Amino acid sequence: MANPTAAMLVIGDEILSGRTRDSNMYFLAQQLSERGITLCEARVVADRQDRIVSALNDLRAQYDHVFTSGGIGPTHDDITADAVAAAFGVALGIRDDARAILAAHYERTGLELNAARLRMARIPEGADLIENPVSAAPGFSIGNVHVMAGVPAVFEAMLASVLADVTGGQALFSQSLTIQRGEGEIAADLAELARACPDVSIGCYPFQRDGAYGATVVVRGADKGQVDAAMVRLGVLFPEAMA
Amino acid sequence: MANPTAAMLVIGDEILSGRTRDSNMYFLAQQLSERGITLCEARVVADRQDRIVSALNDLRAQYDHVFTSGGIGPTHDDITADAVAAAFGVALGIRDDARAILAAHYERTGLELNAARLRMARIPEGADLIENPVSAAPGFSIGNVHVMAGVPAVFEAMLASVLADVTGGQALFSQSLTIQRGEGEIAADLAELARACPDVSIGCYPFQRDGAYGATVVVRGADKGQVDAAMVRLGVLFPEAMA
Numbered sequence: 001m002a003n004p005t006a007a008m009l010v011i012g013d014e015i016l017s018g019r020t021r022d023s024n025m026y027f028l029a030q031q032l033s034e035r036g037i038t039l040c041e042a043r044v045v046a047d048r049q050d051r052i053v054s055a056l057n058d059l060r061a062q063y064d065h066v067f068t069s070g071g072i073g074p075t076h077d078d079i080t081a082d083a084v085a086a087a088f089g090v091a092l093g094i095r096d097d098a099r100a101i102l103a104a105h106y107e108r109t110g111l112e113l114n115a116a117r118l119r120m121a122r123i124p125e126g127a128d129l130i131e132n133p134v135s136a137a138p139g140f141s142i143g144n145v146h147v148m149a150g151v152p153a154v155f156e157a158m159l160a161s162v163l164a165d166v167t168g169g170q171a172l173f174s175q176s177l178t179i180q181r182g183e184g185e186i187a188a189d190l191a192e193l194a195r196a197c198p199d200v201s202i203g204c205y206p207f208q209r210d211g212a213y214g215a216t217v218v219v220r221g222a223d224k225g226q227v228d229a230a231m232v233r234l235g236v237l238f239p240e241a242m243a
Numbered sequence: 244m245a246n247p248t249a250a251m252l253v254i255g256d257e258i259l260s261g262r263t264r265d266s267n268m269y270f271l272a273q274q275l276s277e278r279g280i281t282l283c284e285a286r287v288v289a290d291r292q293d294r295i296v297s298a299l300n301d302l303r304a305q306y307d308h309v310f311t312s313g314g315i316g317p318t319h320d321d322i323t324a325d326a327v328a329a330a331f332g333v334a335l336g337i338r339d340d341a342r343a344i345l346a347a348h349y350e351r352t353g354l355e356l357n358a359a360r361l362r363m364a365r366i367p368e369g370a371d372l373i374e375n376p377v378s379a380a381p382g383f384s385i386g387n388v389h390v391m392a393g394v395p396a397v398f399e400a401m402l403a404s405v406l407a408d409v410t411g412g413q414a415l416f417s418q419s420l421t422i423q424r425g426e427g428e429i430a431a432d433l434a435e436l437a438r439a440c441p442d443v444s445i446g447c448y449p450f451q452r453d454g455a456y457g458a459t460v461v462v463r464g465a466d467k468g469q470v471d472a473a474m475v476r477l478g479v480l481f482p483e484a485m486a
Contacts (some may be wrong), residue, residue: 018272025341029261039259041294042287044268051284069290075463184317187359191319202254204318205263219261 006032007059008042011052011070012082012150024155025071031163036222037065041166048072052083054172060087060145065166069157070150071137072139074116081140084147085124095123098138107135130158141165157175161202174220176240177234179241182213187235188215199223247409249275250302254313254323255307256395258287267312267398269332274402278410280308292316295326303330303388304349308409310402313393315382324383327390329366338366341381348379373401376419376459377448378425384408400461407463415469417463420477422484425449425456432480433460440473442466 008028010219014020032039034165045051052071059066071080085086085092106113120137123129130139130146134152138160141147143146146166148158179186183206194202200221209214218232221227235242245432251271252386257263268285270390275282283306287293295314302309304451328335349356350433362378366372373389374380375397389399389409404417437445445465450457460477464470473486477483 016272016285018269018274018276018282026261027262029259031261033261039261040289042259044285046283050434055284083321123317182354184354184357184360187318187362188345194319199257203260203262204320205257206316208451211451220260 004037004215005040006037006065006066006067007040007063009055009059009066009068010044011068013046016046023152027156028067031159035163046080047077049079053087056087060143062086064144066145068147069155072147072149074119080147081124084145088124088142090125092122092124094118094121098123098129101136102136129163133157173224173237174218175227175231176216176218177241178214178216179238180212180214181214186215193233199226200230246279246281247307248283249307249308249310250283251278251303252298252311253287255312256289259289266395278406279325290320292326292329296330299330303386307387309388311390312398313394315390315418323390324367325366325404327385331370331385335365335367337364338359338483341366341372344381344414346384374404374463376400377450388458395447396450398402403446416467417461418470418474418483419459419461422455422457422481423455423457424458426458429458435475442469443473
């Protein structure tokens, strides 16, 4: 069985304007990779409903899961819930369970659950809430789309509960070998190895350390035997690296 | 007149797998916003020709400029040039001027210009080369698409010359000088030079080569005389680099 596929949609003008550096994409990529879910594509779009809807419909049709971050806060430019409802063609309204979560939170914190904050209880029809242990306001999953906050601590907390639900598919086995030679010198051998082992992916990540050129070669695959076999061939090609 | 629009396409499995954290998107976003170019969308795709071609054709049809990073190195999984040629429906071949740049670079550095490295001279028909003052291997612009390296220091150096062109300013003259000293050692002198030569831009691109820290200093300006004058002052500050 092939691994599940995923895409990420980062929503927010602040990323595209360079005011804020996104960190959720990097975090998600690592989390999915550990769980054998293949992140195939990521996109960043502005806070514009037409762009969010078209990116969302494009991605959710292509991949098993779509993870979004950003645009679910209390301000007027937080329009992700509206856009998701529009993309799925469902109603968007304040939901009692979401309102109760916010009411309890603001009562605890002594703040008023005003109209702006109440916007965060607007949930597309048919969605399941995603728990937010950090700041209460929930995310939601609808179909294969998981809608989470942009604030990294909240995104990461929400992602943990989403990933607990999402099936991880087969874990990917990976092994790596670090070779103290320039990428250009080992490229031809790696290309031949990639042809000889079509069922594993062979990545080459060059570095320069203490003045020496080197590269870490990473072999990934769903079948441990095939990964091991490719590593054996790799060791024959670069015996000095096995020392 | 509305601001020009732009999109970014980041190409590389290493970003989607979470192995590498992209920094070029954040850098580009800031550079474009300083220049009044609106970054409307960014995408990250894997090293797969079909995905690169479809994202590229989608983005170049929608926005005034598309900036790509990654996939133009010497290894078998560096397929950006192939994908760009396919997207534009033009031929891809080793170009003499690009080969000459690589040949000169590897002769200087005493490394062999082998078949893998020669891949970096493959340029789609009708493209213009983008100078790479850091590690020689050029990027290229074709139509409204600007294809640059993924290594941040190289991406940033290439972007500087691309932005000089696309911001519609006069063509910029550029000259560079490579100094075998750490960036920290030369920073104060460069800052003073920048104050003394306000009409040229002075970029510093650090590298580590054969165990030694160094930096390539690139002087750019619309007036060739002012660029030459700044280079003379630079030579006086770092006479050892003129040898």
